[in-house]
Amino acid sequence: MKRIVVLIALSFLICTGAAQAKDWTKIRVAIEGAYPPFSQVSPDGTLIGFDVDIAVALCEAIGAEPVLVAQDWDGMIPGLLARKYDTIIASMSITEERLQKVDFTKKYYQTPAKFMVKKGIIPQFSMEALKGKVIGVQRETIHDKYLTDIYGKTVEIKRYGSLDEAYLDVEAGRIDIVMADSVALMEGFLSKDKGADYEFVGPDMVDPKFFGPGIGAAVRKQDGELKQKLNEAIDTIRANGTYEKIQNKYFNFNVYGE
Incomplete structure (x- = not known):
């Protein structure tokens, strides 16, 4: 009897698994x-x-x-x-x-991450040049974590739900820099008319520890x-x-x- 019960239970589990399997x-x-x-x-x-x-x-x-x-x-x-x-x-x-x-x-x-700033704000990139600057970044991203861990004691970080929000604030002068994927920055801002007065500064950021x-x-x-x-x-x-x-x-x- 126990063997029959076990076989029935196994059959039920197999059938259930088959029913739940996705095609x-x-x-x-x-x-x-x-x-x-x-x-x-x-x-x-x-x-x-x-x-x-x-x-x-x-x-x-x-x-x-x-x-x-x-x-x-x-x-x-x-x-x-x-x-x-x-x-x-x-x-x-x-x-x-x-x-x-x-x-x-x-x-x-x-693709690498980059910093984007208004031309002339950082003529020569360095940690010292970033001191006191306000940097915008999309929250809960690898860029957010990298910025927090590497530059968190040097800069003020402002986090956004989307890059479009950061773009509005950098145009309005409420932040100095935006950090994001280089292609997203180029296509979403720098290649447009509003991006004519802005540029990339600093190195490509590709550290596998942060960017995988x-x-x-x-x-x-x-x-x-x-x-x-x-x-x-x-x-x-x-x-x-x-x-x-x-x-x-x-x-x-x-x-x-x-």
């Missing part, structure tokens, strides 16, 4: 929508940008329907863990701290099959020219890195 024909993707050119919301309310096109291409390579979910940056990982979506494709760097909560695919791009090996798609730790499918899809779009086509739509240089 990944539909993948819900979290995207910020406030980080041009990687993601932004068009006038008609559609999510557009490099991250969006990459997400769609990866889903197509898998054979899955992409379902895009707009999500504020602060709630990205909590939303993933709460199963609001299946993956985050939102310019999220792979770091040891984040790996404690979620898993990541291999990188799908990698690049930008990846985040998944829940238990979703190893999805991670594998996304990794294979990254290889596919890199090999068949899709990645290059998307890259060239937004940039005139290699964003994948070495």
